[in-house]
Amino acid sequence: MSDWAIRVRELRYAYPDGREALRGLTLTVARGEKVALVGPNGAGKSTFLLHLNGLLRGEGVVEVLGMPVVEANFPRLRAQVGLVFQDPDDQLFSPTVFDDVAFGPLHMGLSAEEVRRRARQALEAVGMLHAAHRMPHHLSLGERKRVAIATVLAMRPELLLLDEPTAGLDPRARRSLIALLGTLPQTILVATHDMRLAAALCRRAVVMDEGLIVADGPADRLLTDAALMEAHGLEVACEC
């Protein structure tokens, strides 16, 4: 078993309309690491995350949890890599919140009893158990966001990819999410503009701009480097 959770070499990707979103990105993340991926709008963060479970395929080498990201590995890969989309409306598609959270475990082939247990636990963890039988599209944005996170937690993936998990959350939900993520033993890669989330959760930060990694190092040093942050449209993590 390899020690790398993520190993990406020279990854390039252009959208069908010709827009080059990734231009030779190289990054390795060790197992168990929690890494913040920061960068301005349009830097390519979301695009990059979509490559890590094979939803987008670019040129270059992508290895996740010791497996090359190729068709043959998709079933195993998708059970072990949990991706929370930036927009919860893209993530929630079932008639009820409970069904949505149960969808992942169910398609992993777990027993009905285990599926129910995991769904309940995941909803409990994000404080949404009370809404289990509501319809996702009737929830507020922050509530949907929390349910979206639960859908992935229920799969107990080894690698968690979170795209802007705190956007739209109220301060209390945000704090409890940060606390929850902190207790998880999994490898986490979190794309965010929330500098306080990055500082509180991650030891390591990676700055991305224009489809490339432009800085990589300890979060406390990078995120307080005013010149670096300024240069890439970010701000320093303040008042923490």
Next chain:
Amino acid sequence: MPEMAESDGTSGLDPRARLLLTLGFIVVVTALPDGAWVEMALLASSLLVVAVITRTDWASLLRRVALLLPFAALAALSLPFTTAGETLLRVGPLRLTDRGMLRFAALIGRTLLSITAASLLVRQTPMPQLFQALQSLGVPRLLVAIAASAYRYSFILAEEAARMDRARRSRSADLPCGRGRGLRWLWWRARGLGGMIGMLFLRSYERSERIYLAMVARGYAGTLYALEPPAWQRRDLYALVGGMAGLLLCLLMGVR
């Protein structure tokens, strides 16, 4: 936009029993011969009982039924004139017959009862539970999945439209042609609307693609799985058998 169930439906009769009873009700109503007024009245009062037990909001139920009635009346409008029988009234070349009137009235009665029964079901049972009931009653999984996503996507479409409309209105305080509501204003609105509809479909299409990706990301590979529904309770079985027996009795009385 699809109608919402009033209750959360976690208590009460099993959705499968509700669905079967509603279907049975509609079959019986349709099979009753013209002029079986007593039986129709019986069926109507059974609906009344259900509505009272479930504390249905009468006003909105009736409003919904009234909304659909004109369509039924329109479809049945030719019946009084095309059915052979004793002439009651001549309107130009048309002859209104007694048998025709009877058939017309019976059809309106049937429609009213069926629509009311179906509305009661939909009001009192959340859609997700109805879909699950369909599936566990043996309707092919794919068919149910298509119906369920059509339902889900209707919200997405409506939400997307509402969002775009809000965005447009919040930015169009100034009409280019002043306050007048002349032809130019209409043309300007129509052009805006056309663009919006095109945009709406594009946005919804892209969103549906992203939702598909989300399903794939969580292990979907072409087959949908579902949790088995809870086992039948004795109480629900009794209600189902009793209700069906009542319906059958009603039918037998009518055709006799």
